[in-house]
Each structure stands twice: as structure tokens, then as C-alpha cells.
Amino acid sequence: MSHPKLIFGAGHLGMSFPTTAETIELLRYLKSKNINHIDTARRYPSPKPGLSEKLLGESKAADSGFIIDTKINIPANGPSGSLTQENILESMEESCATLGVKQVEFGASIVVRRRAD
Numbered sequence: 001m002s003h004p005k006l007i008f009g010a011g012h013l014g015m016s017f018p019t020t021a022e023t024i025e026l027l028r029y030l031k032s033k034n035i036n037h038i039d040t041a042r043r044y045p046s047p048k049p050g051l052s053e054k055l056l057g058e059s060k061a062a063d064s065g066f067i068i069d070t071k072i073n074i075p076a077n078g079p080s081g082s083l084t085q086e087n088i089l090e091s092m093e094e095s096c097a098t099l100g101v102k103q104v105e106f107g108a109s110i111v112v113r114r115r116a117d
Helices: 020-032 051-058 085-099
Strands: 037-039 067-070
Touching (some): 020 051, 051 085, 067 085
Parallel strands (some): 037 067
């Protein structure tokens, strides 16, 4: 029987682990436990949106072999129709730049949408 795949939820990165150095230590710990998949979003953490992706980028998480999932950054209360190709591409470009990856590929998988448009 295979073991379940664990994915680390990084919604608190920037709060519980507020610095790049602390994030690097966290990544080392995750690696030691064979956890190489991270879930984040441009909105994380809620008090400081964008800091989770920023810390993952600064700590070179993708270069260290982590798979990173993030979410399209469209305002939760945005108007209907805000999920346009332009907005999706802009959000993906921002996430890739912040995470330190050149494109969406193994090492940074993106595109999760949580509300109807």
C-alpha cells in the first residue's frame, strides 16, 4: 500500500515564518520529511498578501525541487467577468516572477480558481 502524498499549506508563511532564513529552515525540515509539494496563493497570508510567494521565491523553493501550487489572484469581491484571459495571464506572470520561475512547469504548477465568475 502506498503512503498518502502530503502537501504543505503555506497560507501562514510570512506570519509563522516571517523571514527568508526561517523559510529556508522550514524547507529543509519539509525535505527531511519527504514533503516536496507546497500550496500557496498570492493572497497569503491574509494580513500581508503576497508575502508567502515572496518568501518561497527568495528561499529558492522551486530551485530546491519543490512543486509549488498557487492560485489566480482575482479579487474575491471583484465584478463578474473579472476572470479574463488578461487577468489570468497577469496573475500567472506575477506569481512566476515572485516565485522565481520562468514559466509554469514542473517546479511551479499554477491555476486554481475558487469562485464562480
